[in-house]
Structures are given as structure tokens and as C-alpha cells.
Amino acid sequence: MKDRPAGKFDRRRDELAESALLTLGELGYARASLREIAGNSPFSHGVVHYYFSDKTELVIYSVRHYKARCVTRYDAVVSDSTTPGELVDAFAAKLAQTIRDEAPMHRLWYDLRTQSMFEESLREAITEIDGTLEAMIWRVIDRYATLCDARPSVPAPTAYAMLDGLFQGALLAYTTSGEPVLDGLAAQVRTVMPLLVSAADPTRTGGQR
Amino acid sequence: MKDRPAGKFDRRRDELAESALLTLGELGYARASLREIAGNSPFSHGVVHYYFSDKTELVIYSVRHYKARCVTRYDAVVSDSTTPGELVDAFAAKLAQTIRDEAPMHRLWYDLRTQSMFEESLREAITEIDGTLEAMIWRVIDRYATLCDARPSVPAPTAYAMLDGLFQGALLAYTTSGEPVLDGLAAQVRTVMPLLVSAADPTRTGGQR
DNA sequence: GCCTCTCCTTGACACTTGTCAAGAAAACTT
DNA sequence: AAGTTTTCTTGACAAGTGTCAAGGAGAGGC
Numbered sequence A, B: 001m002k003d004r005p006a007g008k009f010d011r012r013r014d015e016l017a018e019s020a021l022l023t024l025g026e027l028g029y030a031r032a033s034l035r036e037i038a039g040n041s042p043f044s045h046g047v048v049h050y051y052f053s054d055k056t057e058l059v060i061y062s063v064r065h066y067k068a069r070c071v072t073r074y075d076a077v078v079s080d081s082t083t084p085g086e087l088v089d090a091f092a093a094k095l096a097q098t099i100r101d102e103a104p105m106h107r108l109w110y111d112l113r114t115q116s117m118f119e120e121s122l123r124e125a126i127t128e129i130d131g132t133l134e135a136m137i138w139r140v141i142d143r144y145a146t147l148c149d150a151r152p153s154v155p156a157p158t159a160y161a162m163l164d165g166l167f168q169g170a171l172l173a174y175t176t177s178g179e180p181v182l183d184g185l186a187a188q189v190r191t192v193m194p195l196l197v198s199a200a201d202p203t204r205t206g207g208q209r
Numbered sequence C: 001g002c003c004t005c006t007c008c009t010t011g012a013c014a015c016t017t018g019t020c021a022a023g024a025a026a027a028c029t030t
Numbered sequence D: 001a002a003g004t005t006t007t008c009t010t011g012a013c014a015a016g017t018g019t020c021a022a023g024g025a026g027a028g029g030c
Helices: A006-027 A034-039 A045-051 A055-070 A075-080 A084-115 A120-147 A156-177 A181-196 B006-027 B034-039 B045-051 B055-070 B075-080 B084-115 B120-147 B156-177 B181-196
Strands: A150-152 A197-199 B150-152 B197-199
Touching: A006 A034, A006 A045, A006 A055, A006 A084, A034 A045, A034 A055, A045 A055, A055 A084, A055 A120, A075 A084, A075 A120, A084 A120, A084 A156, A084 A181, A084 B084, A120 A150, A120 A156, A120 A181, A120 A197, A120 B156, A156 A181, A156 B120, A156 B156, A156 B181, A181 A197, A181 B156, A181 B181, B006 B034, B006 B045, B006 B055, B006 B084, B034 B045, B034 B055, B045 B055, B055 B084, B055 B120, B075 B084, B075 B120, B084 B120, B084 B156, B084 B181, B120 B150, B120 B156, B120 B181, B120 B197, B156 B181, B181 B197
Parallel strands: none
Antiparallel strands: A150 A197, B150 B197
């Protein structure tokens, strides 16, 4: 057996992953069949089992493939903002924009995360990705606190869970009502962010208010 | 045709709904088949279509049936607490306890809410129930603010989304790690609740800090 | 007893699903 | 060009799905 040219093989896997994401985002995990997925690709339905051993493996590979691109979404926000207000505005705008641009992917993410509560096989990958998302959000909060000359008032998991709740609520509302709700999301974020930091060590600054 | 004794008919529907909840909570919406549901009931699989026209109708009826019981879960907390600290502690304890007692039901709820983003037919019922949950949470927040002699610092949808995020995160963690995470939830709630209210109209009290 | 109506079971239907094996087609090697 | 390996298609399989129709079982009225 010859060495597999890992590049070629992996490129096909990525190609299939893209098609899978398209279908999964549209139909959700439960209703996305391998035939439907293959139908959204240049290949036929049998090829999936040449590149993946399982439907589960395909799904996990796909969502990893996607989330890998996404964990840097707010990095520019973090690095380019120079004032708290600027950061909050940029962050809020980015949150709303990604719902506009990638609603199906976000729906898929929440779908998979929920399914992972029922299906053990998804749990490990989902847990890991969720951790990277928490870290992603925490970088924003941490930077925001720094720009405020303050400290986060809640730990990372709490901040992530709260903002995730806002985001998920907005996604849900967006699915029902579309565009108009996104302004509301931005407003929510502007309201909430200040609550997530409190005055830094008062021996140094004496507090902000 | 004789008048249907509405009581009998509805009691059977409720009975089937209970069995459906059992199965749905265990397997999730996608994997819970009508045969499996009937298997958890005293009846055979065909009877479902005698009492419900659809699988969807059964599911919606079931979740409505369940949530109707639940929207009062925190009412005692609201009415029995006389200090902010007492309320927060009771609320936090109740949140943790319901995860302990009814994790499958909560998993089902999040499953259905997520599926409603893919399946139009679920949306109306889910949206309505979500509204009642928001109201349920808001009663807690409102009471808390009153006891603090303060006002909520965020509107109802925001407060609900944030606490829902915390709760969902805890449910997820509980599914993976079990009991130990529930103390964390209580701690999170104690941290977050004070952030959701701010000093009442300063012309009246002069502020708390 | 018999008839009628409600309630429930059984068994079938059309369809979809993930999986896999057999072999065609394409790519690469020599 | 021939042979070999990689890649992909086709078609089938068994299992499972929601749905429904035919008819049995049981109760209650006459």
C-alpha cells in the first residue's frame, strides 16, 4: 500500500464537510440524510463511507471544520478597539452580523449541542468546541474590562453562558421575525456588557462611580 | 353520534402525553418513535392516531401539558421570600433542584425549542411557551428588585435570555458531569442576580451605594 | 338476546434511513 | 500501453419510520 497523499484525501473530506454543513444547516441534524448531503455535493451518496466511517464522524468533522474558522471572529474586535464604547459597539455589531450571515450554521451548532445531551457520541467534540467558544467570548470580556480599567465581575463560564443565552434568544427571534430583532440584540449587548465588569481594585483607582 | 364525554377522552390524551414525555425526554424528539412512545404506555402503537392526528400534535400537546405544570415553579419563591438574599437563595436552590429532578424534561424543552428553528410546525407553540417562561422568570426578577428597593436593570427578554443561558449551560454540564456542577449553578445565580437590578429612582432613595 | 357505538389492536403500506459490497472509472506508475 | 491502485457510482440490504384501514373487544341501550 502506498502512502496516502494526505493533502488530497483531506481536501475531499473538507469538500464533503462543506456540503454537509450546507445540508445540516438547512435541515438540522435529525433530518439531514447522507443522500441529501451528497446531493449538495458533486458526489454520490456512497462516497461518504469512503471518506468517513460513520455519519457521526462526518458530522463531527464538519462542525469542527466550521468552528475552527469561527473562533477568531471577534479577534479583530478585541485588537482594534481602543475604548470600551468602541469595543462594545463593534462586538454587538459583529454578533448581529453573524446571525444575518450565518444563521443556519448557528442553528446547527445549537442543534448539535442539544443533541449531545441525548447522544453520547457527540458529547466529547461538542464539549471541546464549547470550551473554545467560551475562551473566544472571554477574550472579549477580558479586553473590555481592561479598557474600562476594571475587572470582570463574573467568571468566564458565567459570562459565556449569559451572552450565549442572549445570542440564542436573538437567533430564535431572528428565525421567526427576521432582521428587525437584530437591533434589539445590539441593544441588549450594550446593556449587559457594562454589568459584566466592576471597578478594578479600589486601592488603585478608587472606583469609577 | 353521541356526545363525546370530553373528560374521558382528554384523560386518555393526558395519559398518552405522559408516556410521550417519558420517551421524548429519554431519547429526544428525533429518536422518539410512536412505537417507542406507545411502548411506554399501556397501549399499542396504533392508538396514537385515535387520539392525535399527528405525531406533531402529540408532541405539542405533551410539551404544553408539561409546561403548564411548570410555569408556577417559582411562585412560592416569589411569595414566600421577604429579603433579597432569601429570594436569591431559594431561587438558586430551586433551579438546581429542578435539574436534579427533571433533567430529561429540560433537555426535551431545549431540543424542541431548537427544532422549532428548523420545523415551522413547532414554532407557534414553542414561541408561546417561551413567552410564559419569560414571564415566569420576570416575576422573580421583579420581586427581587422590589425586595432590593431597586429596579430591574435589564428588560424582561434580556433577563430571561441570560438566566436561560446559565440554566442551559448548567444542564449541559450536569449531563456530562452530574451532581457536582449544580453548586456552581447556584453560585452563578447568586453572582448574577445582583447585576440585574440597579438602585431605584434616586430622587426617592438617593441610591444604595 | 342483539345492535350500536366507542375504544383499541393488528398488520400492512409506502417511504426513508445508514450501511456496505461489487464493480466501473479514473489516476498514477512503470 | 499495461497494470495497479485510488476513487467513485450503483444498487441492494435490513431496519425503522409515520400513517392508516380492517376489524376485534367491550360496554351500554333496547
